[in-house]
Amino acid sequence: MKYTTALLGAxxxxxxxxxxxxxxxxGPRGRDGDVKIIYWQAPSIMNPYLSGGTKELEAxxxxxxxxxxxxxxxxxxxxxxxxxxxxxxxxxNADGTQITWVLKEGLVWxxxxxxxxxxxxxxxxxxxxxxxxxxxxxxxLDVTAVDTPDDRTVVVTFGVGKPFPYGPFVGAQAPIIQKxxxxxxxxxxxxECTDAxxxxxxxxxxxxxxxxxxxxxxxxxxxxxxxxxxxxxxxxTFKGGGDATAAGRSVLETGEFDYAWNLQLAPDVIAxxxxxxxxxTVSAFGTSVERIMVNQTNPDPALGDERATAAHPxxxxxxxxxxxxxxMAIDRALLTEIGYGxxxxxxxxxxxxxxxxASMANDGCLVQDIAGANALLDGAGIVDTDGDGVREKDxxxxxxxxxxxxNAVRQDYQALIKQWWSEIGVExxxxxxxxxxxxxxxxxxxxTFQKFFADVEMYTNNFDGTDPEAYMxxxxxxxxxxxETQWQGNNMPRYCDAAxxxxxxxxxxxxxxxxxxxLAKQMNDMLMQNYIMLPLTHRGRVSAHSNTxxxxxxxxxxxxxxxxxxxxxxxx
Amino acid sequence: MTDQTTQAQxxxxxxxxxxxxxxxxxxxxxxxxxxxxxxxxxxxxxxGVTIGPLIWTIDATYIDIRARNEGPSLAHPFGTDQxxxxxxxxxxxxxxxxxxxxxxxMALALFLGTLIGVTAGFSKKLxxxxxxxxxxxxxxxxxxxxxVIIMLFRDxxxxxxxxxxxxxxxxxxxxxxxSWMNTARIVRGDVLALKEREFVLxxxxxxxxxxxxxxxxxxxxxxxxxxxxxxxxxxxAIITESALSFLGLGFPSDFPTxxxxxxxATDWLQQHPERVxxxxxxxxxxxxxxxxxxxxxxxxxxxxxxxx
Numbered sequence: 001m002k003y004t005t006a007l008l009g010a011x012x013x014x015x016x017x018x019x020x021x022x023x024x025x026x027g028p029r030g031r032d033g034d035v036k037i038i039y040w041q042a043p044s045i046m047n048p049y050l051s052g053g054t055k056e057l058e059a060x061x062x063x064x065x066x067x068x069x070x071x072x073x074x075x076x077x078x079x080x081x082x083x084x085x086x087x088x089x090x091x092x093n094a095d096g097t098q099i100t101w102v103l104k105e106g107l108v109w110x111x112x113x114x115x116x117x118x119x120x121x122x123x124x125x126x127x128x129x130x131x132x133x134x135x136x137x138x139x140x141l142d143v144t145a146v147d148t149p150d151d152r153t154v155v156v157t158f159g160v161g162k163p164f165p166y167g168p169f170v171g172a173q174a175p176i177i178q179k180x181x182x183x184x185x186x187x188x189x190x191x192e193c194t195d196a197x198x199x200x201x202x203x204x205x206x207x208x209x210x211x212x213x214x215x216x217x218x219x220x221x222x223x224x225x226x227x228x229x230x231x232x233x234x235x236x237t238f239k240g241g242g243d244a245t246a247a248g249r250s251v252l253e254t255g256e257f258d259y260a261w262n263l264q265l266a267p268d269v270i271a272x273x274x275x276x277x278x279x280x281t282v283s284a285f286g287t288s289v290e291r292i293m294v295n296q297t298n299p300d301p302a303l304g305d306e307r308a309t310a311a312h313p314x315x316x317x318x319x320x321x322x323x324x325x326x327x328m329a330i331d332r333a334l335l336t337e338i339g340y341g342x343x344x345x346x347x348x349x350x351x352x353x354x355x356x357x358a359s360m361a362n363d364g365c366l367v368q369d370i371a372g373a374n375a376l377l378d379g380a381g382i383v384d385t386d387g388d389g390v391r392e393k394d395x396x397x398x399x400x401x402x403x404x405x406x407n408a409v410r411q412d413y414q415a416l417i418k419q420w421w422s423e424i425g426v427e428x429x430x431x432x433x434x435x436x437x438x439x440x441x442x443x444x445x446x447x448t449f450q451k452f453f454a455d456v457e458m459y460t461n462n463f464d465g466t467d468p469e470a471y472m473x474x475x476x477x478x479x480x481x482x483x484e485t486q487w488q489g490n491n492m493p494r495y496c497d498a499a500x501x502x503x504x505x506x507x508x509x510x511x512x513x514x515x516x517x518x519l520a521k522q523m524n525d526m527l528m529q530n531y532i533m534l535p536l537t538h539r540g541r542v543s544a545h546s547n548t549x550x551x552x553x554x555x556x557x558x559x560x561x562x563x564x565x566x567x568x569x570x571x572x
Numbered sequence: 573m574t575d576q577t578t579q580a581q582x583x584x585x586x587x588x589x590x591x592x593x594x595x596x597x598x599x600x601x602x603x604x605x606x607x608x609x610x611x612x613x614x615x616x617x618x619x620g621v622t623i624g625p626l627i628w629t630i631d632a633t634y635i636d637i638r639a640r641n642e643g644p645s646l647a648h649p650f651g652t653d654q655x656x657x658x659x660x661x662x663x664x665x666x667x668x669x670x671x672x673x674x675x676x677x678m679a680l681a682l683f684l685g686t687l688i689g690v691t692a693g694f695s696k697k698l699x700x701x702x703x704x705x706x707x708x709x710x711x712x713x714x715x716x717x718x719x720v721i722i723m724l725f726r727d728x729x730x731x732x733x734x735x736x737x738x739x740x741x742x743x744x745x746x747x748x749x750x751s752w753m754n755t756a757r758i759v760r761g762d763v764l765a766l767k768e769r770e771f772v773l774x775x776x777x778x779x780x781x782x783x784x785x786x787x788x789x790x791x792x793x794x795x796x797x798x799x800x801x802x803x804x805x806x807x808x809a810i811i812t813e814s815a816l817s818f819l820g821l822g823f824p825s826d827f828p829t830x831x832x833x834x835x836x837a838t839d840w841l842q843q844h845p846e847r848v849x850x851x852x853x854x855x856x857x858x859x860x861x862x863x864x865x866x867x868x869x870x871x872x873x874x875x876x877x878x879x880x
Contacts, residue, residue, distance in 0.1 A: 266839060268641075268840075268843055269839075269842070269843070272842065272843060301727045301728070301731060302731070334637060338637075338640075338654070338655070406825075408836065408839045411825040411826075411836070412654060412655055414825060414826065415633070415635060415655055415657075415825070415826045416635060416637070416655060418826060419633075419634075419635045429735045429824060430824040430825050430826050431824060431825075432824075432825045445723070446723065446727070447723070453727075
C-alpha cells in the first residue's frame with residue numbers, strides 16, 4: 001500500500017514535471033522515464049572495435065562517442081571536439097598529412113574522471129594493437145602517430161597525404177574509449193575483457209546497467225553527461241532480436257516499443273501497420289542503390305577456368321547499343337513504386353548522395369522508352385534474323401542469365417524487367433540465389449556475386465560515411481575479381497578503362513570538396529553513360545517511432561541513435 | 573423344384589463369361605467412398621492442368637501491372653498477384669509442373685525401389701549389401717544433398733537441356749533417388765515371405781528359372797504394396813518439390829509451381845490470405861486424394877480383403 005502510494009506520488013511528480021517542461025521539451029534529466037527501443041538484430045557486444053555489425057555500432061553509440069560525427073545531411077559536425085578541423089581553420093596542414101583535434105572543455109567520463117587526449121590516443125592504440133583483429137582498422141589506415149601536446153589537443157599524423165583526413169575518431173565506427181578501463185585489454189586480450197566490452201565507460205547520454213548478450217540491454221541516464229537537462233529519458237530498454245515484421249508491429253500496431261530500427265518490409269505491409277495509428281515511419285536516404293551490373297566478360301561454362309575473365313569479352317554486352325537499350329527499356333519509377341514505395345526513389349546514378357556528388361547529367365533514364373530502345377537496336381544492326389522473337393548480334397542470340405539474391409522484392413524486379421526486355425527482343429532467364437551464398441564471397445562457390453557467372457546481376461551497394469573516393473575506385477581495372485585475386489574485388493562488371501583509372505588516381509590526390517565532387521561526378525557519369533551499371537532505385541532506410549516519441553532525426557550517415565540525448569516524450 | 577433352381581443357378585454361374593481380375597478390383601475399389609472421391613478429384617486436377625490452359629488462355633507469366641493485387645473477379649477468378657499476373661493461370665501452370673514432377677519422380681522411385689527390393693529379397697548373397705545400401709540412403713539428409721547436387725550439375729544440365737527442362741530432370745532424379753528406400757524395404761519383406769510359400773516351392777520343383785519366378789510369381793503378388801507406395805510416392809514428390817521451391821531453389825523464380833506460389837504468397841499472408849490458400853489447398857487436397865486412392869487400392873488389390 002505504502003509502495004503504491006509512493007509510486008503514485010512519483011508518477012504525479014513526473015506528471016507535473018512533464019506539464020511544466022513538456023511543451024518546450026526541456027527540464028531536468030531523466031524526466032520522461034523509460035524509452036523502449038527494438039532492433040530486430042540483437043547486439044552481442046558494446047564495443048564497436050570488436051564487431052563490424054551495425055547493431056553493435058548503434059547500441060554502443062548510446063554510450064561511447066567519437067570526436068566528430070555526421071549529421072542527417074551527411075555533414076561533419078563536432079561531437080567531443082570543439083570544432084571540425086579543416087585546412088581553412090588551420091586544423092589540417094596543407095598536404096593533408098596532419099590533423100589537429102581539440103577536445104571540448106570539461107568533458108568527463110560517466111565515472112566522473114576527466115576525458116583527456118590520452119584517451120583519444122589510446123583508442124587508436126587499442127584498435128591498431130598487434131594481434132587484436134580490430135573490426136574498424138580501416139578507419140585508422142595510414143595513421144603513423146597520434147601525439148598529445150596537452151590534455152585537450154590531439155595531433156594525428158598520416159604516412160601519406162589524406163585529402164579526406166576524417167577517418168580516425170570520426171563516426172560511430174571509431175569512438176573514444178576510456179584508457180583506464182581498457183588499458184589491460186590490448187591486442188589478443190581484447191575479447192577477454194568481458195566486463196569492459198559489455199559495460200564500457202563512456203561520455204554518451206546513457207550508461208549500461210545490465211547487458212544480456214543477444215537479448216536485452218538496459219541503460220540509465222549518464223549523471224555526468226555534458227549537457228544540462230539531457231537526456232530526457234531516465235532509462236533505455238534496448239531489446240534485440242526477432243524479425244523486421246515483429247519489430248514494426250510492436251511499434252506501429254501495438255505500441256509496446258517506442259522505436260524500431262530498419263524496417264525492410266514491403267511498402268504495403270508498412271502502410272497497413274501504420275494505419276493502426278500508434279506510430280509513424282521515418283525514412284532517410286543514404287547511398288544505397290539497387291543496380292544491375294552488366295558483365296563485360298563471357299560467363300559461358302564451356303570456357304572452364306577462364307569463364308568470366310577479361311580473356312573472353314562478352315559476345316554482345318560489350319556493345320554499348322545493347323547496354324543502352326537494356327537501360328532504356330526499364331521503367332524505374334514503376335519498379336520503385338512496387339518494390340519500395342516511399343522508401344525508394346528512381347535513380348540514374350550509382351552515386352546519388354550526398355547532394356554535392358549527385359550528378360544531374362543522366363536523368364534521361366528515368367523515362368522508359370521501349371520504342372527508342374528497339375530503334376536503337378535496329379539502327380545498330382542487331383535484329384531478329386531467324387524469326388524467333390530474339391535479336392541476334394553476329395549470330396549470337398541476345399539471351400541473358402539474370403541473377404540476384406533470393407528476396408521477394410528482387411524477384412518482382414526480375415519478373416518485370418524480364419517482361420520489358422522481352423519487348424525489345426532480349427530473352428531473359430532468371431536465377432535467384434540464397435543471399436548467404438550470393439554475398440558469401442566464398443571462392444569455392446560458383447554462385448557468388450563476385451564470380452558473376454551470369455550476364456547481368458542485381459544487388460544493392462553503398463559506402464560508409466560520406467566520402468566516395470574508395471567507392472568510386474571500385475571500378476578500376478585492378479579491382480576486377482579474377483582467379484588471381486581468389487575472385488575478390490569490387491569491379492563486378494569487369495569494366496576496364498584507362499581514362500577511368502586516371503580519374504580514380506587523380507581523386508586520391510585531390511583535396512578540396514568542390515574539386516573532389518567534380519571528379520566524383522565525372523566518374524559517375526562515365527560509368528552511367530557507358531551503361532556499365534544500370535542503377536534502378538535509390539533505397540532509403542525506414543525506421544519507425546511511436547507517436548509519443550519526439551526528437552527523432554533519422555541519420556543514415558551515422559548511428560540512428562546519434563541524437564538520443566535530444567529525444568523526449570511527446571503527447572501522443 | 574428346389575433342385576432345378578439350384579441347378580439352373582449353377583448352370584448360369586458356369587455360363588457367365590470369366591470375370592476380369594481388374595473388374596473385381598474395380599468393384600472392391602468402388603466400395604471405398606474416400607478412394608472414389610479422391611480418384612474423382614485427382615482426375616479433375618489432372619484434367620485441369622492438362623486441358624485447363626486450352627480453356628483459360630491467359631499467359632501465367634504475363635505481367636499486367638495495372639491489375640495488380642486484385643481480388644477474385646470475372647476477369648481473374650482467383651485474383652491477381654502483386655505484379656498483376658493471373659493467379660488461376662499460375663495455378664494451372666504450376667500444377668502441370670508439380671504433378672509432372674510428382675508422377676515422374678514416383679515412377680523413378682518405384683522402379684528403383686522394386687528392383688532393389690526384389691533383388692534383395694530373392695537373392696541371399698545380395699540381401700546384406702543391398703539393405704545396408706538402403707540404410708545408407710535413408711541416413712542421407714535430403715536438403716543438403718540437393719543443394720550440393722544442384723550446385724554441381726545445374727550448369728551442365730542447363731547447357732544441355734535448357735533452364736527449365738534441366739532443372740526438371742535434376743529435381744525428378746534427385747527426388748527419385750532419395751525416396752525409393754521405403755518401397756525397397758516393403759518389397760523385400762514381402763518377397764522374403766512369399767519365397768517360402770508353397771506355390772513358389774511348387775514352381776521351383778518343376779524347374780522354373782529365377783527370372784521367370786520373379787516375373788510370374790513374385791511380382792504379381794507384391795503389386796499391392798508397390799501400388800500403395802506409388803500413391804504415397806506421388807504425394808511425397810509433390811511435397812518435396814514444394815519444399816524446394818519454397819526454399820527458393822529449383823526452378824527459376826518466374827516459373828510457377830505450387831510450392832513457389834505458396835512461397836511467394838507468404839509475404840502477403842495478412843493482406844491477401846487467398847493467395848496462400850489456393851496453392852496450399854491444391855497441394856494438400858491433391859496429396860490427400862492420392863493417399864485415399866492408395867488406401868482404396870490397397871484394399872482392392874488384396875485378394876483376401878476383396879469380395880468381403
